[in-house]
Amino acid sequence: MVESTGRFDQVVHADALASSLGLRAGLKLSAALALANQLTVHRRQPAAEAALLASLAAWAQQFTPTVALAPPATLLLEVGGCLRYFGGLSSLLEQVRAGLAELGHAVRMGCAPTPLAAQWAAWLGLPPVMTAGDLPAVLAAMSIRVLQPDRKQADGLSQLGINTLAQLQRLPRGGLNKRFGPALLLQLDRALGKVADPREPFVAPDRFERCIDLDYPFEQLDVFLLLADRLLAELAAFLSGRGLGVQAVLLRCKHEGLPASVLPVGFGVPLRRAAEMQAVLAERAARFSLPAPVLAVTLLADVLHPLDGQPLSLFGPGGDADGGDASLLLARLAARLGDDAVCGLVAVDEHRPELAWQAVQPGAAGTAQARGERPGWLLPQPLPLSIRDEQPWYGEALACIGQPERIESGWWDGEAVVRDYFQARGASGRRYWIYRDRVSHGWYLHGMFG
């Protein structure tokens, strides 16, 4: 891992194998290549790191409302108020560690009464410091390097023979301030809690956008699904920290030389669990193909819905046997079959039979009451019937039974209906709903009683 420092590229991190070859942080890239010429060099991406830290901060808000960023790679969580809720410090730390491991991150944690001391404890891997009384002793043993002195300060301190904070504290403050500037001692005072250390709490954004950039383009849908699942897991983490859910997301694939292809995925209801979102995506992806190799995949969630504080069923969605939450099932069906292939039905207050029903979003309620006796099946278009022996004919002679129901309506909107409806029975015993148009005097079949 290298980063550019202006004039040259500098190694910032080397893995175990590289370290065994003598590489270490701070080395120039050219020097490193001289030591080992088959290095795999990754360039550091500060923007991506900052975005990742922000998304982790949003995730961490599920543990405490007060989260502060300490770039480049530290998050500060104020946990004093929520220890009891999470069952003590060790249980909380375990939950944080497990949650981060699920997202594929390793973490080093420290705990202390002041933010700076906690940060240092985390760097040094020290056990938790619980009370302010223990703090001076713990700090005193720390190396001077936690203060992150610049090169000049570090040289000066080592010339004075100062290696630990205890040695620093024993020196007169006035002289230290003159030699090294006030910043060094201010840090120490903040860590000890003598001086206030205000931190700006992290405020999570109101939308979610994450992008995975790839070194090599891919064409396989499986790879796309894998990346999308990872993005959804991050989205789920973001949402759980904020107490929000998301009802629709957008996946955008960047291609070389082609406009980006977009895959919208709707869930029907606000969701938060990654597994549920992934199940819907898997169905939706069956109707999706990649037009060209993909360079980057972006997940966008623009509209977030509040989810906390709403009653969730005890056994999770769908587990409720009574009433039942079918929205996930319907979302899966709509994702695979298309949005217009899954609909609900309502009756509409309207005299004209073909307008007395409507296909709507599943679950939408109508207000109309039942009227008259209607057939269970309606033909999309009335079917003209031929006449045999002065009786309408549909595979068999249809004999009208009972009185006609006269429907005259719609003269005002150009779709006037002037009809006499009959129930008719054939020799087979089937019942039909037929009408006689009072303008053309023709017979039509409009429905069947099933």
Added chain:
Amino acid sequence: MLPDAVTDLQSVLRHPAIWRGGALVRADGQGLPSGYPALDAALPGGGWPQGGMTELVLAQPGSGELSLLQPALRQLSARRHVLLIAPPQIPYAPAWLAAGVVLTRLVWVRPRSRDEALWAMEQGLRDPACGGVLGWLAGAIDDRACRRLQLAAQTGSACGFLLRQARSAAQVSSPLALRLAVSPAPDGIDVRILKRRGPPLPHAIRLTPLQADHALARTVPARSAAGRLPARRHAA
């Protein structure tokens, strides 16, 4: 000695592992009452199998299948969702509403192909939020698909109905355990049990809709309702 031997035999015969040729198989669970006592008596479990598939063979849409199923749909939609997958015509909302089906839990699914229809049926049957699935399938159906549907219905303990169109019941076959042929009759519906877990039933069962619809559940036709209004006012 003899009376003792008879009671012994009877107690042995009551053992669940013993099945006699003349009796219906004890169903795994209580069936969903079909609304027609005559039919319930002929079905193993005393009704439509819950957690199983039923196949209905019809000559054409409108052969009495809705009158047959509506009492069951009324019960199913009161608690869970019901999917209509690839019905042959538009399910006419006012009529279904009048029959007491809860429309907000009725979902009309229009797949574009047979495979999609089978997939949607399986998904619906498997999901615990869905109590009933009615699927209309044209053409032959292979054993594997039938087994998948049956398994899915067991998983979700849903009532599955497979409706198939054929000129005669002999033209279609399937390995499903309960198969019925439905045909219209002058005063109701004729239901012939093609296959059940139990002895064959040679004659058709004649069901009249009045048998199912109690006076309270049945909607009043507009004409007769209009005719009765003055009489009510008079009585009041």
